[in-house]
Amino acid sequence: MKTIGIERKGKDRMADTASRQNRFTGALVRMRSLNVFIIFIILFVVFSVFSPGHRFISRENMKVFLSAGAEFNIVAIVVGMLMIAGEFDLSVGSILVFSSWNFYVLYNAGVHVLAALILVLCIGGIVGFINGIITVKARIPSFITTLGTMLLWRGVTLLWSGGIQAGMDLEQNPVMYKAFTGVIGDLIPAQFLWFLAIAFAIALVLHFHKFGNWIFTTGDNRMAARAMGINTDRIKIVCFIVVGAAVAFVAMMQMFRASTFSSRAGDGWELSAIAAAVVGGTALTGGVGSMMGVFWGALVISIIENGLIFMRINYWWTFTVFGVIIVSTAIISKYLEKRRIMMGAERT
């Protein structure tokens, strides 16, 4: 980093070097998403080079990474938004399996696939609404609320389904099947495009819409937001609803891909999603985060999950690696944050 400045003769050389160096480190410090992007690229290169037979970079695996990964990434995106509003959702994995089961039941009962899809989206939204209303009206930390609903919805699904795994013939709906599992140019799966579209839409709202400003200020200083007339309870409830509906959407996307209902779907996603958001620079305390950061954070988590399989090492290593990555990014994040504040103070 010290050689970033271009060597030049003259007495302003030192100042010039310093300012260039500042600009580079400055960009690193200010743009959290850039850091996460660099981590992603490093992981990508490491997996490509070191996976036996370079199978990680194969077309087949890229399709798997982009499609299966996209499902988790969408969940991470909405969880990131909710965390910016200052709340958690530990029940995303359970909402996912509950939505899957609802879709399975409706579809097998002969409900038109589109109607089933819309119904399940609504159920997802209602489940999210329940999380939200309990959290804001009963003034219970969402950590506790959603810990409860996590157990509740998975329990309900297991009881009702009998813990089965069952095939479905979703290929019979060509249009929908294509919309969820099609592949463009034999490389880009439809799931990935859905991920891009949802990430883009949420980024637009979060960073450019006034509702996004309300989300940030609600998460950052709820009292201030309320004093300025923002209905912070409503903001939080809406975020919970969006999480519920998005997770239901992912549940169905997953069933189209796998053509199965599995009562283990979404297991463990609640913590991976929070990890993705944190790796992407989202604060656990709310009010801090960016969609770009969460976007790359989600990709980092899903690339680890995918890449380690090809490294021919025990799958259980993923947990260990997650642990190390999460803790180290949290430490780096804290350090960068301090630097950023100092620089901000300099600028003014």
Add this chain to the structure above:
Amino acid sequence: MDDQKSAETQGATADTAGNGTPLVKMVGIEKWFGKVCALRNINFHVGHGEVVGLVGDNGAGKSTLIKVLSGFHLADKGDIYFEGNMIHYSSPKDAKRLGIETVYQEQALAPHVSISRNVFMGREPTKALGFMNRKMMDEESMGAITRLGLRIKDPEAPVEALSGGQRQGVAIARVLYFKAKLVILDEPTIALSVKESQQVLDFTQQLRAQGISVIFITHNIFHVFQVATRFFILSHGEALTDVKKEDTNIDHLIELIVSGRKEKA
């Protein structure tokens, strides 16, 4: 009764510049919390373009008086007039609508959010479909901050990058931009260094220069003596004095505060 009379005569003199009535007038305000009398027969007014130093120890009733004025508490007795019209609050929003804005120390800003987003928090100017007009937000927020005499370069910088004095400036710029007629500064200097406190005093002067009336709440008479045009001293829920700056001096005020006894007018 003496107090009331003197308050009224002073009100009349302070308003000669305005339209004849004070901006805000509170008459015979009384407030009880259970069996505790927080305010006892308070007559308080703020004229156009005045800076009133509301001074008193902790528990003197400063906050209660201000909360009654800004609609958070309802008075048990007494009337409030704004520009000569009696007002009945149903919520703090009513006070805002009239142009009475309170700047609190801790509740004002979201620290991790940018300056311009803080200034327009909850009142964002929008283009189509509710998308924020960020260019306008940046320009207008910087404009309001500059009008206060504060120099900040980057409207996108997070508030936590600012010093305590600058933060107060941002919070005050917000009420300035939204055309407040009366700004209540609640202990604006309490956590600030000497230099930062001076900055807040400068902001207060600027507000006054823009024709905005200010109530400056503090328990430190030294902080407010420089900028206030009138002093209203509370002790145990009662008014000790209501005196214009030219009719008093700092030693006299300190004596009053320390003794905690009413002035013999």
